Structure formats: structure tokens, C-alpha cells
Amino acid sequence: MRGRKPKRQPVEKHPHEHGLLLSAGEIHFLWWFIQGSIMSPSTREQLWKGWGMCERHAWGFISVEAAFREGYLHGPAVLYEDLMNRARAAFLVRGPAQSRRSMRNIRAKGPCLMCEMEYGSKSKGSIEPERVQKGRDLSELQALARKTAPYWERAVCGRCAGNDSPQRCRRHLIADISRGVISDLSPHAALVDDIAKHIKIYARSFCHGYHGTQTVEDEAALISAVGWCTGWKTLLSIMK
Structure with a gap:
């Protein structure tokens, strides 16, 4: 009797x-x-499984939303509040082999939504040139990143940035755990907890009765959440 083929993990691009x-x-x-x-139940489930999208498309989503909505980022704030709550729960592991079990919890269980549909840097679309130009405008994202930099910079992954920072994005944290480089997850869990705390306040600030209650640090949590979930190189490259 032939055994089952081992289940392949989705490749994170x-x-x-x-x-x-x-x-x-x-x-x-x-x-x-x-x-x-984005509100479709099947779409949300795929975003949960993939921890959002791949790095390119995650930052693309944020930049396009910021461009077309002039910096009003309610949708991304709600999505990443959800993802960071899931990340927070992923570290609540008790018993033996905690780091390995947490690693399994934060692995992607599915591919990037857009990559799976074969959208990439050469994809064509039936869209007006003016809308393409607007969608490529990074100024709103860059303005938010500059404004909030003192807070999100401390969350930047050292592997992504090529420096000696001990912080890790989700992908590089998985890589370091799997190689045995990291075993103590307490500082990483603390970072996730801090991001989750602040993005909750930011997401709530879009609701009636809470407008204007967010701080710059709360706004920075969206940048930190995207960076933690998918990686930092793309953002760092557009901030040079």
C-alpha cells in the first residue's frame, strides 16, 4: 500500500x-x-491563511488604499488588527518545544491571494491610465511612514534591514527558529503584543465616537504589522 505524499507547505514568495x-x-x-x-468570507479566510499577502502585494495593497483613499486606511487597519491578534495567540503555547510549536502556528497555511491568481510586475489590466498613475502614487504611504517612523523603526527586522537588530519579521523568525538560532521567543511575543495593542486603538479610531483617539504610535502599528507579517525590504526601499 502506497503511503500518502507529505503535505507541502506553501512557498512564501x-x-x-x-x-x-x-x-x-x-x-x-x-x-x-x-x-x-476584501470583505468576502472566502477572501478573508485566504488572507488569514497567508498572513495577508506576500511582501510585494501586502505593501502594494497598503499603498493603493492610501493613494485612492488619501491616507484613510480603515480596511487595512481592521485586517491587520485581526492578523496581529492571531499572531498574539500563536505565541500562547505551553509545555515542551514551545518555539517549534509557535513556529508552526505562524507559518503560512496558504499562498498569497494575488500570486495565486498570477498577478505580478508584468500583469496587464483593463484600467484607465489615469487610475494606474494614481495607484502608483506612493506619496501617501511615504508620508505616513515618515510621520510614524520613530515608532515603527524599532520593529524593523534585522535580517530585512541587514543590520544587527534582534527583531525579526514573521518569515525570518520562522527561519531562525528552524535553524536553532532563536529559542527564546519572549521578546518576539512582546513585540507582537505591543503591535496588537496599538493597532487595536488605531482600528477603533475609525468608528463613530472614537475619531481622533489614536496617537502617532497607534498609526505606526499598521506599518509595523505589515512589516512583521510579510517583511520590510519593500518599505525600506521606497523610503530611501
Whole structure:
């Protein structure tokens, strides 16, 4: 009797280039994505499984939303509040082999939504040139990142940044745990807990009765959450 083939883990893609020049096809998809398809139950489930999207498309989503909504990032704040709560729960492991079990909890269980649909840097789309130009405008994302930098910079992954920072994004944390480089997850759990705490306040600030209650540190939590879930190189490249 033939045994079952081992279940393959989804491959988490790195961006082919660390700039963020989105194709017409990517912008076309993201335009409709931010209009409401992000709320589809099947879409949300895929985003949960993939910890959002790959690095390129996660930052692409944030930049397109910021561009078309002039910095109003309610949708991303709600999504990443959810993901960081899941990350916080992933570290609540008791008993033996805690680091390995936490590592399994934070692994992606599915591919990037857009990569699976074969959207990439050369994708074409039926979209007006003016909308493509607007979707490629990084100024709103860059303005938010500059404004909040004193807070999110302390969360940047040392592997992504190429420096000696002990912080790790989710992907590099998985890699370091698997190689036995990291065994004590308490500082990483503390970082996730801090991001989750602040992004909760930021997401709530979009609700009636809470407008204006967020601080700059709370706004920075969205940047930190995207960086932790998917990686930092793309953001760092557009901030040079």
C-alpha cells in the first residue's frame, strides 16, 4: 500500500524587486479589492491563511488604499488588527518545544491571494491610465511612514534591514527558529503584543465616537504589522 505524499507547505514568495512599481493588472485587482471584495468570507479566510499577502502585494495593497483613499486606511487597519491578534495567540503555547510549536502556528497555511491568481510586475489590466498613475502614487504611504517612523523603526527586522537588530519579521523568525538560532521567543511575543495593542486603538479610531483617539504610535502599528507579517525590504526601499 502506497503511503500518502507529505503535505507541502506553501512557498512564501519574496518580491522579485524591492521597489513598488505596480503593474496595471495589480492596480486593477487592488482597485476592486479595496471596493469591498476584501470583505468576502472566502477572501478573508485566504488572507488569514497567508498572513495577508506576500511582501510585494501586502505593501502594494497598503499603498493603493492610501493613494485612492488619501491616507484613510480603515480596511487595512481592521485586517491587520485581526492578523496581529492571531499572531498574539500563536505565541500562547505551553509545555515542551514551545518555539517549534509557535513556529508552526505562524507559518503560512496558504499562498498569497494575488500570486495565486498570477498577478505580478508584468500583469496587464483593463484600467484607465489615469487610475494606474494614481495607484502608483506612493506619496501617501511615504508620508505616513515618515510621520510614524520613530515608532515603527524599532520593529524593523534585522535580517530585512541587514543590520544587527534582534527583531525579526514573521518569515525570518520562522527561519531562525528552524535553524536553532532563536529559542527564546519572549521578546518576539512582546513585540507582537505591543503591535496588537496599538493597532487595536488605531482600528477603533475609525468608528463613530472614537475619531481622533489614536496617537502617532497607534498609526505606526499598521506599518509595523505589515512589516512583521510579510517583511520590510519593500518599505525600506521606497523610503530611501
